[in-house]
Amino acid sequence: MQSTQAVAEHSIPLLVLLSGDVPSWVMPCDGFDTQVFGSADELADVWLNHRHGIVLVDGPVDDVTLRRLRAVLPDAALVVVAPEADEIALLELGVQEVICDDDTHLQRSLNRALVRIRLEHTRSRDLYQDPLTGLANRHLFLDRLDHALVQGKRHGTSTGLLYMGIERFRIINELHGYAAGDELLVACARRLQDTLRRSDTLARIGGDVFAVVLGNVPDEITMNQIADKVRQAFSAPFLCAGTEVFLGVSIGMELSGRANSDSGTMLRHAELAMHRVRRDDHRSFLLYEDDHSPADRVRAGLESALYHALERNELRLVYQPQLNISSGAFSGVEVLLRWSHPVLGEVSPVVFIPVLEETGLIARFGEWVLANASLQFAQWLNAGVLPDNAVLSVNLSPRQFGQPDLVARIRHSLQEAGLAPDRLTLEITESTLMRNMDQGVSVLNELRQLGVAIAIDDFGTGYSSLAYLKDLPIDYLKIDRVFVKDVVTNTHDAAIASSIISLAHNLGLKVTAEGVEDQQILDLLRLFGCDQYQGFFFSRPVGADDIPGLAALCLSHNASN
The missing domain is CATH 3.20.20.450 (EAL domain)
Structure with a gap:
């Protein structure tokens, strides 16, 4: 079991939101770097520089303020000083710990809040993150794509989708072993992160396939430019098992304004476009084109099954x-x-x-x-x-x-x-x-x-x-x-x-x-x-x-x- 001493082993930001004077029991607190604020906006600005620690709210707080703090600071361990009668309601609003008395239990309460928020993050990561790369998994990716499409309709903007298959990965994985293959996938994920915008949602869909949601894409030319940027990023060698290896990337693309704007259709179109790229040795990326005959659609389905036959x-x-x-x-x-x-x-x-x-x-x-x-x-x-x-x-x-x-x-x-x-x-x-x-x-x-x-x-x-x-x-x-x-x-x-x-x-x-x-x-x-x-x-x-x-x-x- 992790001790409270281990939890607070390093100096942890403790951001205190006060509605009145500073109580004597708030400072000092061992293991915490305490800062006091008079408004939620000031506190939020400082939090964005840390992105970890505890937010302690002292005094009466209304539901609106609390919900806003929880939404703006989703990674914060939230602790509220409040009467015992409010404890259950506050916990239901997402608070990690409620302090109902004086400083006797403050240190323990803060450490408990840290442990709880970390456990919540671990559960959330298991549900929505790829365990190998730390990227979004398929479930979270589709959720983000749906959200981006809704926002795009609301603001009159287009959402782009890149579906990317790593070329030659499976051969290298078989030759160098699965551990080296995992390291190579992590390296691919990091290179993609370095290439794309931080606001883009990058996910590992499965095996050697990655996908990214691009918000607010003005046109097809921009899509091609982004895809070409990814292609160029993969032209540099990777280090695998102590030797340089060269990978390629096949990219299928779709733009919401060209499709029915539902996530399933966009994902299928982008995947089909990627398979067409893999059939063509002369290009690395392609925007989906709906020019398939019924026979082509049957073949595409069988092709998709064959492609996944390797990873399965x-x-x-x-x-x-x-x-x-x-x-x-x-x-x-x-x-x-x-x-x-x-x-x-x-x-x-x-x-x-x-x-x-x-x-x-x-x-x-x-x-x-x-x-x-x-x-x-x-x-x-x-x-x-x-x-x-x-x-x-x-x-x-x-x-x-x-x-x-x-x-x-x-x-x-x-x-x-x-x-x-x-x-x-x-x-x-x-x-x-x-x-x-x-x-x-x-x-x-x-x-x-x-x-x-x-x-x-x-x-x-x-x-x-x-x-x-x-x-x-x-x-x-x-x-x-x-x-x-x-x-x-x-x-x-x-x-x-x-x-x-x-x-x-x-x-x-x-x-x-x-x-x-x-x-x-x-x-x-x-x-x-x-x-x-x-x-x-x-x-x-x-x-x-x-x-x-x-x-x-x-x-x-x-x-x-």
């Missing part, structure tokens, strides 16, 4: 083993993304991957996959549960492949995970590569120089020219399952599979077959000389906990043979 831990990684066909040895895994929605259940990748591609979220998700899978694979190798030559295969989306800093991002993810570059294979589809062959070859050369292997995924389903194939800096071809599943019964598929394997070997490339589902298919691929395979015949995609056991199964099988 609805995503997980699964791994499909890859085996050497001739020896049966465990050669690696391909990592795949899965989404478990709390209402929809398991959502098929066929449904959500195209949405990620179309909306641009695939870049963020792909980076998250690479970082977490690299970390997991490095842990397996360090623990000795996988062969030393095992390789992790990760798919690159077209948007990821087009990022100008792709090689730097991959290098950073590998370094953070402690995974050697030669343990990583990046899978790229034919169509992705053929969009810009010259640029694609340049990127592939940089990746090869880094030490990463390259595989052309779904080979045979695209429109690449075989003339280009001999000049590509690649290591593997993956035969699409469409040519594998009927290879035993369909002579055309068998001919295509055999030709791809022969072509790849003539060019010095290895071949992986996807979708191997039975022994007959495996035997025919072995006859064709295929190097490795993956498919349900050996294992479906499984969680990380199952991979060591499957690798051990391959090892024991080879040992018995």
Whole structure:
């Protein structure tokens, strides 16, 4: 329990409001810096310089004065000297302590008032403040937004709303740990506070999303200027776990004069605008535009659910083993993304991957996959549960492949995970590569120089020219399952599979077959000389906990043979 001596350990302002002469028992008072005032206005002016301490009212006080003091000085511990008959009524008006006799209990009464106001502040903070950053939480934010909209209507002014998502935070959070991630969120909050006006209500909505209510915004130009100021503030590096990291910010905006002026609509519009920014690599902020078709609205809803899937831990990684066909040895895994929605259940990748591609979220998700899978694979190798030559295969989306800093991002993810570059294979589809062959070859050369292997995924389903194939800096071809599943019964598929394997070997490339589902298919691929395979015949995609056991199964099988 906190003692009264500890409460008054430092000099605390004691502001006394008197209606008459100064009583002898008011001064001095141990542990308090006492000042006496004859009017509430004078006292309030001084209080604004302290913003902590006790306000002691001596003498008759009417309800209006008391309510005014409570409203103007919400953080003050309010103590009133009054007859015992008035004690309950005063407490109901928000007074922390009532003194009904002389100075015998003054010191104790003042200390009790301090303890009570601090407890009230703690309860209020828990209800309305984000515990990590100290900013307003979503509940208080919406309340402030409603209030700002009412005031705006009354005075004929507009209220602005910024909805801000921190870019690359989740990757850094996974790589450096949650404690470092929390420190980074606090640093983001402080930088936003330093950038915005003190009169603006800044809140942490959840995860890595912040929002701000801007009062009295004259026009859209001003909104853009404020958003650009925030963007510039985030161009400077942050310090995380002793190293510099760079974050970005995507900002969606809405202005009350353009909407129906209700908080729910404004918040939804600003969030949708932020998602549109995340799909567009060329801008950092955008004012909401209502140009969505019904299909766009459905997609936006799914996009929003996918975006929140990260912060709600609805995503997980699964791994499909890859085996050497001739020896049966465990050669690696391909990592795949899965989404478990709390209402929809398991959502098929066929449904959500195209949405990620179309909306641009695939870049963020792909980076998250690479970082977490690299970390997991490095842990397996360090623990000795996988062969030393095992390789992790990760798919690159077209948007990821087009990022100008792709090689730097991959290098950073590998370094953070402690995974050697030669343990990583990046899978790229034919169509992705053929969009810009010259640029694609340049990127592939940089990746090869880094030490990463390259595989052309779904080979045979695209429109690449075989003339280009001999000049590509690649290591593997993956035969699409469409040519594998009927290879035993369909002579055309068998001919295509055999030709791809022969072509790849003539060019010095290895071949992986996807979708191997039975022994007959495996035997025919072995006859064709295929190097490795993956498919349900050996294992479906499984969680990380199952991979060591499957690798051990391959090892024991080879040992018995």
